[in-house]
Amino acid sequence: MAAPVPLTVETQLIQSLFAIVLKGHWSHLLNPKLGSCLTSSAIHQVLEHMRVHGFKPHLHACTVLLNSLVKDRLISMVWKVYKKMIKAGVVPNIHTYNVLIHACCKSGDIEKAEGLVSEMELRCVFPDLFTFNTLISLYSKRGMHYEALCVQSRMELAGVSPDMVTYNSLMYGFCREGRMTEAVKLFHDIKGCVPNHITYTTLIDGYCRVNDLEEALRLCKVMKSKGLYLGVVTYNSILRKLCQEGRMRDANKLLNEMSEKNVEPDNVTCNTLINAYCKIGDMLSAVKVKNRMLASGLKVDAFTYKALIHGFCMVPEMDSAKDLLFNMLDAGFCPSYCTYTWIIDAYCNLGNEEAVVKLPDEFVSKGIIVDVSLYRALIRRLCKRERLDCAEKVYSLMQEKGILADSVVFTSLTYAYLKAGKPSVVSRMLDEMFKRRLMVTRKIYRSFNASYASESDILCLFWNHMVERGLMSKTVMMTEMQQT
Numbered sequence: 001m002a003a004p005v006p007l008t009v010e011t012q013l014i015q016s017l018f019a020i021v022l023k024g025h026w027s028h029l030l031n032p033k034l035g036s037c038l039t040s041s042a043i044h045q046v047l048e049h050m051r052v053h054g055f056k057p058h059l060h061a062c063t064v065l066l067n068s069l070v071k072d073r074l075i076s077m078v079w080k081v082y083k084k085m086i087k088a089g090v091v092p093n094i095h096t097y098n099v100l101i102h103a104c105c106k107s108g109d110i111e112k113a114e115g116l117v118s119e120m121e122l123r124c125v126f127p128d129l130f131t132f133n134t135l136i137s138l139y140s141k142r143g144m145h146y147e148a149l150c151v152q153s154r155m156e157l158a159g160v161s162p163d164m165v166t167y168n169s170l171m172y173g174f175c176r177e178g179r180m181t182e183a184v185k186l187f188h189d190i191k192g193c194v195p196n197h198i199t200y201t202t203l204i205d206g207y208c209r210v211n212d213l214e215e216a217l218r219l220c221k222v223m224k225s226k227g228l229y230l231g232v233v234t235y236n237s238i239l240r241k242l243c244q245e246g247r248m249r250d251a252n253k254l255l256n257e258m259s260e261k262n263v264e265p266d267n268v269t270c271n272t273l274i275n276a277y278c279k280i281g282d283m284l285s286a287v288k289v290k291n292r293m294l295a296s297g298l299k300v301d302a303f304t305y306k307a308l309i310h311g312f313c314m315v316p317e318m319d320s321a322k323d324l325l326f327n328m329l330d331a332g333f334c335p336s337y338c339t340y341t342w343i344i345d346a347y348c349n350l351g352n353e354e355a356v357v358k359l360p361d362e363f364v365s366k367g368i369i370v371d372v373s374l375y376r377a378l379i380r381r382l383c384k385r386e387r388l389d390c391a392e393k394v395y396s397l398m399q400e401k402g403i404l405a406d407s408v409v410f411t412s413l414t415y416a417y418l419k420a421g422k423p424s425v426v427s428r429m430l431d432e433m434f435k436r437r438l439m440v441t442r443k444i445y446r447s448f449n450a451s452y453a454s455e456s457d458i459l460c461l462f463w464n465h466m467v468e469r470g471l472m473s474k475t476v477m478m479t480e481m482q483q484t
Contacts, residue, residue: 057088063096070103078103092123098130105138113138127158133165140173145182148173164193168202175206197223201234208241216241230261236268243276251276265296271303278311283320286311302333309339313346318355321346326366340377345385353390356382360397370401376408383416384451391416407438411448415462419455430469440472445480 062085069078082100085092092100097120104113113135120127127135132155139148148170152162167190174183183206187195200223207216216238223230235258242251251273258265270293277286286308290300305328312321321343328335347355356378363370375398382391391413398405414429445463452459466472 057085057090059090059093059096062090063093063099066096066099066103070099070106073106075103075107092125094120094125094128094131097125098128098134101131101134101138105134105141108138108142110138110142110144127155127160129155129160129163129166132158132160133163133169136166137169137172140169140176143173143177145170145173145179161192164190164196164199167193168196168198171199171202171206175202175209178206178210180206180210180212197228197231197234200228201231201237204234205237208237211241213238213241213245230263232258232263232266232269235263236266236272239269240272243272246276246280248276248280265293265298267293267298267301267304270298271301271307274304274311275307278307278314281311281315283308283311283315283317300331302328305331305333306336306339309335310342313342316346316350318343318346318350322362326363326368329363329368334373337377337380340374341381344378344381348385348387353382353387357390357393357397360394360401370403372398372403372406372409375403376406376412379409380412383412386416386419388416388420404436405438407433407440407444410438411440411444415448415452415458418462418465419458426465430465430471433471434469438471440466440476442476442480445472445476449480 062081066078066081069075069081078100082092097116100116101113104110104116117127117131117135120131132151135151136148139145139151152166152170155162155166167186171183171186174180174186180203183203187199187203200219204216204219207213207219220230220234220238223234235254239251239254242248242254255265255269255273258269270289273289274286274293277283277289290304290308293304294300305324309321309324309328312318312324325335325339325343328339343359344356347353359378360370360374363374375394378394379391379398382388382394395405395409395413398409410429410433414426414433417425417429449459463472463477467474467477
């Protein structure tokens with residue numbers, strides 16, 4: 001007798017999903033092993049198989065499946081699954097809609113959230129407290145205070161009493177923008193519920209944003225008197241303000257208080273301190289915080305690397321800055337244009353432009369793959385600093401390596417040549433751009449206008465050249481000019 005052929009992992013997953021969605025064994029979706037394996041292909045196969053054979057998916061299982069996708073931030077998959085659910089004849093209930101509106105909140109999609117509310121009304125599905133709170137949170141995060149308050153009015157008209165989550169979301173929106181008068185008015189209007197540590201933390205952060213540290217510290221005392229727990233988020237708000245004011249001694253006192261209260265620092269705590277030490281050039285203390293951060297089990301993130309690189313460039317200790325840049329790349333983080341700018345500026349200020357030209361070869365020697373993004377950053381910044389000779393060297397190296405320049409590289413060099421009074425080279429560069437069909441996008445146009453804002457006359461001439469050569473849409477230029 002032949003031995004049974006073992007099922008593949010994907011086949012097992014599809015069978016599990018089929019059982020879940022058809023029979024309603026939705027609790028299995030809470031298994032993290034299964035949740036982490038969810039793929040668009042597997043879900044599509046299950047729902048399509050059910051549709052073809054006339055099986056109707058289980059509503060609760062579908063809702064939990066959607067919720068699992070939202071938790072993993074697989075928002076685009078959420079909408080695909082929802083469409084297939086509706087096609088299969090599943091009628092969504094309030095819980096399904098709440099999951100979908102929560103997905104909108106995660107992606108910041110107000111239009112889709114409002115569309116879902118309209119759909120609920122058509123299906124006579126009435127919003128509950130969770131629905132209203134999610135909508136208020138979405139509007140508040142986007143700074144749409146009037147709309148958020150309108151939702152609060154609608155919930156009260158519908159007989160749904162606001163809870164502390166409602167008030168916290170509304171206050172968060174105002175505090176985030178430093179509108180403390182409105183936030184405090186809301187605080188005094190709280191009815192039927194008791195302010196919690198989130199309420200006070202929100203207000204404390206708001207007062208720190210408007211530079212009223214005294215009131216923020218007073219509220220910390222109020223929290224303690226009410227027996228409320230000061231968490232790491234509360235401490236981070238105060239710490240950030242102390243660091244902004246350069247009060248490092250007070251910042252360290254606050255850290256000691258956190259230690260006494262057994263409040264563990266998080267990445268925000270450590271990054272705030274590292275950034276503050278880097279700004280005052282105390283790199284020894286910054287590195288100590290980074291080492292303590294690693295010793296406590298926290299992971300260095302992109303912000304940590306950027307703060308330290310910036311700090312070492314300011315000192316300047318370029319070998320340390322470069323080592324951190326290489327470590328950042330090894331850790332899988334992509335340096336921004338600003339990161340490269342700090343390194344280029346530091347070398348240029350030291351009169352060592354050749355070190356900039358050698359950077360790509362150093363990357364290769366470290367086993368790091370160099371693509372157009374590095375050359376783009378180097379050429380763009382060198383052109384901005386009017387180091388055209390160095391920019392040309394980097395461009396030549398790029399061509400030697402067989403790496404094709406993109407629109408940003410050509411636009412940077414062409415503008416630099418125009419400023420340097422080299423019309424023949426400008427014409428040649430524009431011809432090459434046209435030959436390669438390298439267009440100036442709206443994003444490039446805006447970026448260059450921001451970088452060279454003080455050179456409006458030259459910019460105007462430059463963009464006219466681009467339009468005449470068919471390298472930029474005249475509509476883009478006219479629209480952008482009207483908006484500025």
